[in-house]
Amino acid sequence: MLQFERNRRLRRTAALRNLVREHHVRIEDLIYPLFVVEGAGIKQEVPSMPGIYQFSLDRLGDELREVVELGIQAVIVFGIPAEKDACGSQAYAEDGIVQRAIRQIKAVHPELVVVADTCLCEYTDHGHCGVVEEGYVQNDPSLSLLVQTAVSQARAGADVIAPSNMMDGFVAAIRQGLDEAGFLEVPIMSYAVKYASSYYGPFREAAQSAPQFGDRRSYQMDPANAREGLREAAADVAQGADFLMVKPGLAYLDMVHRLRERFDLPLVVYNVSGEYAMVKAAAANGWVDEQQIVLETMVGFKRAGADLIITYHAKDVARWLKGGK
Template sequence: MELPYRPRRLRRREPLRRLVRETCLHPDDFIYPLFVAPGKKVKDPIASMPGIYRWSVDLVSGEVEAAYNAGVPAILLFGLPEQKDELGSEASKRTGAVQRAIKQIKKAVPEMLIITDVCLCGYTSHGHCGLVREGEVDNDATLELLAQVALSHAEAGADLVAPSDMMDGRVLAIREALDERGFEMTAVMSYAVKYASAFYGPFREAAESAPQFGDRRSYQMDPANIREAFREAALDIEEGADIIMVKPALPYLDVISQLRGEIDQPLAAYQVSGEYSMIKAAATNGWLDESTAMLESLLCIKRAGADMILTYFAKEVASLLRSA
């Protein structure tokens, strides 16, 4: 039987497969999330996230340098406070762990791009992402607090600030606060499309940020919705967001793909803690090959349309790609 076209012709050898490959991963695609904690000489392992640690300010620069040497161009900093209160006051403290870490990293690894998470959940005693009044998160009262946090990060030297709280209007509040204080060139990476996902569990252990009552479904997006993602992204772009993020990544590849066709802004996707931990757990049990599963999952996220990927695998995958 004669076939006019045989797709397998282009799959016969690895050099040929590389030649026609449509999507490729590169170390420059990745952003490495890091947790910064109070204290000194702290390298605290996170049980549900093998290979990930809480770092004190004096040690985090070493991990950042290792990531940079592996080829990772950017990090995302999350902070833990010494004490929590109802307002999350330490989030905007100039001597907080994140603010001090920014300065330390800038000195040690000046070429590394520093992004900071702007939220209150890890700093509030109730674990919610905003100011709570009468059992509800007060959206508008929270905006000023978020703007203060973002401003403290910019003053410390952050290159980008990344609001993850999902309050309405927070991008505009942050953009105006930054501009008024002369930080017009500090960019905003908005967690614009952040779903109320079950895949955040390990992160909440790492950041000690689980809500003490209720859940976050009144402000994070319903996993059933996709048209809402376009509205959220459009609002944040209108308010001044420079980069739009979808979170989580792998369960929402359809959202990433459809958004990519609708917006011109750079598009980020966050391979969250649950995605990372599932691969690690399966590999530990011998159910998956870790490197192969890691690469495939990240390739799928990029193929869907993400320009950049936030992943706890960043240092590992960058090193692997460089050595390939």
């Protein structure tokens, strides 16, 4: 009789497949993004991101209750201020929109892990992630503003600081600033490997953060580079990062795997707005099964090595994992 391996033996039934499944997505793995805006009575859908809304603080309660009831344990908060200026002062204002949102969330749902996105692009009138002089984003002057932002967010009650600006030395500066302000226990979730990607388009609509001139290629990474990403991650580890992140996700799963092979810190992948929008558009046209393709994508992130997934699909994934529709 012809002898060969019969790998299909373990695929024969659903029960067998479940027994030997290597990677699993859990609700606890998910981090859900929230967009908060100034004003009252606002729940405005982002046109390019069906199902994702900008909320004024008085409309945030129902969304938070749904998140908690679904078992999602963490949110990441992005803010859109009423006024912007050259130095992004509302990013580090004690009564800034994100700071007020954090206080509100922690007052009502103290068990919810609140991650604060720490950047300036939503708050600057030029849309860049730092101080601009002579048309160029200056690294070191930007660090002091980012430190002020991180400290103000921690003071408001943020559980995790997530700097996304890609300035050199941002982890070291923020770690020192948090420690000196007495926040030694607040961890840093570093956007360690963040590419200058076209997948961010819908987010820039949601966060109203598109650059008013040029682009972000002088500080975000070249999509062609992988070894550079390892250097970025290694620098952040040396400077005191507690989590590492790869952003975007789908086109950069090789980087998720490379970081998982190299570093032992918890690894986060950001399933970004363009990835979300493409699935939503295809599903709306009946071209893909939304539930199946999203769950397959989540498993792909886990298989590549991610521990945590920031995703706009989080509420739907939680429902599907619970057996709902």
